[in-house]
Amino acid sequence: MANRDQPVNGKKSKLHLQDNGNLVLRDADESHVWSTNTFSLSTVHLILLNTGNLVLYNVGVILWQSFDFPTDTLLPQQIFNRHSKLVCSRSETNKSSGFYTLYFDNDNILRLLYNGPEVSSIYWPDPWLTDWDSKRAGYNNSRVAVLNTLGNFSSSDDFNFMTSDYGTLLMQRRLKLDHDGNIRAYSRRQREEKWYVSWQAKSRPCRIHGVCGPNSLCSYYSNGVKCSCLPGYKMKNDGDWSYGCEPKFSLSCNKTQSRFLVITNVELFGYDYGIMTNYTLEQCKELCLQLCNCKGIQYTYVIAGSGIPGTYTCYPKLQLRNAYRIPYFNADLYLKLPENSSYNYKESMDDKYKLACSVNPKTVTLETAHNEVHEGRYIKFLLWFVGGMGGLEILCIFMMWFFLVRRKGQQHSRGDTRVYNMIGFRKFSYSEIKRVTKNFSEEIGKGAGGIVYKGVLLDQRVVAVKRLKEANQGEEEFQAEVSSIGRFNHMNLIELWGYCVDGKHRILVYEFMENGSLAEHIKSRNLDWTKRFDIALGTAKGLCYIHEECLEWILHCDVKPQNILLDSNYQPKVSDFGLSKLRNRGDSKFSSFSKIRGTRGYMAPEWVLNHSITSKVDVFSYGIVVLEMITGKSAAKDVVDMGNDGEEKVGLVGWLRDKRNGRVSWVGEILEDMVEGDYDERKIEGLVNVALQCVEEEKDKRPTMSQVVEMLQKLCCENHNQ
Incomplete structure (x- = not known):
């Protein structure tokens, strides 16, 4: 984009290739705006290659090329080097230079810089991380990066990524530094289709410096x-x-x-x-x-x-x-x-605070002084000639339209019409999945939605491969899980590394959790009371993220111990979003569920009573999981209570409420016997009280997941203060 901060007149400006080999841009008043500053004694040629590179060359020698001077966009095969910079535009409509820059710094690291009106700062990679922690290496001083045609980006500082549609042929791609400071990869199949995001650097846009300015x-x-x-x-x-x-x-x-x-x-x-x-x-x-x-x-x-x-x-x-x-x-x-002063803080949801352009954008006409030049007769003749040829071309297109549409329809009918390639992870072929799992030889889990196998990728990463059933239900679960998890970036949510759509096969590739699910450890001595509290807090944070921090509102709908996985340090990760429901955050009620979702014992009363479904159904299920983790008893089975009137069978929630309300010291009576080690009675009592709030029959009496996180964190702080 030449002279982006002082653009030329749109109608009367000219790009002229001179006899001496210099390419010159002149404004409407014939003033010199820009040139390549090239010179050649022999004939030069200006050609636009299929890669998008505009090249000025002479006898096989490149005198100038547009790929050497990017503005805010990189195209496939365009080399980004130590002299290159991407500078974003000021806004979606204002193409002048903005405040964000992508460049190689003196440490050979590819970085994003916020260079605002008053201050400047690095915000990517995260500035609180060392180069090593952000998986960057500065030993290679070549400072070269490139995006290839298959969707793989590689940089000399060891940073690389693959777009969600990596490997798909005949795709148009571009890497752009957008005006909001986020760098994104865009893809589309054909010129008529819309571009979609196939990768982005910052999944949490509020962490981009300067996005809202100071104060x-x-x-x-x-x-x-x-x-x-x-x-x-x-x-x-x-x-x-x-x-x-x-x-x-x-x-x-x-x-x-x-x-x-x-x-x-x-x-x-x-x-x-x-x-x-x-x-x-x-x-x-x-x-x-x-x-x-x-x-x-x-x-x-x-x-x-x-x-x-x-x-x-x-x-x-x-x-x-x-x-x-x-x-x-x-x-x-x-x-x-x-x-x-009387200032106070009240969180506003008014759309006037949305980060966007002006409500009534105006187009400003630039005042460029120039002399009006009358068109010659040959121009008018050319216009009539082009108009006639255009009419003939339209007639030919109309005659061939039926055949072209049919052919296009047949091509599209061969594939699945669902959009699977809009999330940032890799697509595997079915043959690759068979190699990874050694022909599905090691089964590690089974559920209603499919079977889970253990596998090893070529880079030696261990993965869990979930093979969904080949029925319609399996396909629906696959689509829901991919669309949900692909938008997540949180330490307490399972990470999805890839997927496979090959014929009837629907397969998900997850990170492997060494310690399996929480269900396997509820009665285990491996989980002391400190770890159990941490699991409750981590699970709450993961659910809080999908309920309140995601840009789209997501309900899990099947929170249970089997869907809470534990890594090598017993840190929890919420998994299995096959029953998840995703909605715009503006929707206050979820009335479009076609069937009851969840697992017996963990389902909120709203499902049975046919009430509106909100995030409180996940809060209820979470509360049941916490109560099971504390007591070791199953919510799906009655608890045998030895009272004054003899043996009596009651539900888990009712049993706990009776214990809490009937005795002064009741915590020791409800704890799982298999768990060893000391425990803080006040902390466990607080955790039980929070869980009992979560399982209230009336959904309006239940807290939100953010309130649950806040209450549990306060319990931690109170414990440290004592």
Whole structure:
């Protein structure tokens, strides 16, 4: 895109190849705008190759090529090197230079830079990670990267990815740095089809620096991210969040004239006065009050590691930038405001805070002075001639239309019409799956939806391969699971590495979990009470993510111990989304379920009573799982209670409520006998109370998963304080 910050007139500008081999762009007033600065004594040729590269060459020697000067897009086979940069556009409609740049830095690492109006910062790879932790290597100083025609991107710093449709032939592809600072790969089969995203660098757009500007808060809502000013601040430039917000007040340096407003679950990256460990909240506030330029504090409990006590940490903020809010983040922002102010925080879902262009975009005509040049007679003749030829061409196309449409329809009918290639993982062939699993020789699990086998990929990664049934139900489960899991990026959700659609075969390739499912360990000595609490908290975080942080609202619909897998450290990962339901977050009720979903014993009453289905069905199932994990008893079977009137069979939930309400010291009576080791009675009692709230008959009395996470984290903090 030549001269993108001062574009030429759209009608009267000309691109002229001169006799001396120089390619020149002139504006409507004949002023020189841009040129290749090339020179040749012999004849030169300008050709647009099928790769999209515009080449100026002379006798086999390339004098200039457009691939050497990318703007915001890379095409397949276009080399990106130490001299190359991708600079995003300002917005979807404004193609001038934006604030985000992709480049190789002096450490030979491919990075994304936010270069805003006031500050600049690296945000990809994640700045808190070392190059080693982000799987980058700076030893290769060649600084070369390329996207090939099959959808594989490789860089000299060891970064590489494959698009979701990797290996599919005859695909058009492009890699673009979008105006929101995210770099995405786009694909399409034919020119008439729409481009779709087949890979993206940042799955959580609120983590992109500068996305909402300073003094603002980024949040996830129905169909994207939304920006809002912090309390006491107003938008600086209407319609452009890049400039963020500015204060409506002035702060005094007198600490008695300031107060703090708390906003929970907020992360702010950078611009700290320091990192103050072992600080109480009051000490942290006092430090900020003593600093005239302190805008607020971030206060959190930092967990050091297994067996190591954590610390309360204070981060005084000199600038409020890169702030985003997620329900389960264990940190709070205390915003510094004037003592006599009445500002408060109320989360808004108003569409006016959506990160988007202006509601009424205007097209501005550039004023370019030039002399009107009258068309000659030969131009008019040419127009009439072209019009006649065009009419003849339309007639020919009309005659052949029937045959072309039939042929196209036959080609499309051979394949599955579902869209499977829009998620970022690899597609396997059925023959590859057979090699990976050694012809499905090692079965490790079986369920209603299919059989799970153990396999090993060519790079020696161990995988779990789920082979779905070849019935219609299996296909529906496959489509739901792929569309759901492909959008996830969370440590407590199972990671999907690939899939196979080959004839009637529907296969999913997951990461392998060394310790199997929670169902295998509920009565095991391997899970002490600390691990069981961590499993409850991790599972809650995973469900909170799919309910409240995803850009689309997802219900699992089959939460049970068999669908909670454990890795080598017994960290939980929620799996098996074959029964999941995905909806736009704006939908408050889910009335389109065609049949009851879930497993007996874990299903919420709404399923049976035919009430509207919401995320509270997963909350109910989660509560049952936690109660089973604590007691070791199955919710699908009655509990034998030895009361005063003799032996009596009651349900698990009713039995626990009777125990809690009938005795002062009841925790020891409900715990699973097989579990060894000490336990914190108050912590277990709190966990039981949370689980019993989750299994309330009325869904409105149940907490959300974010509230569950918050309650469990408070139990952790209270335990550490004692």
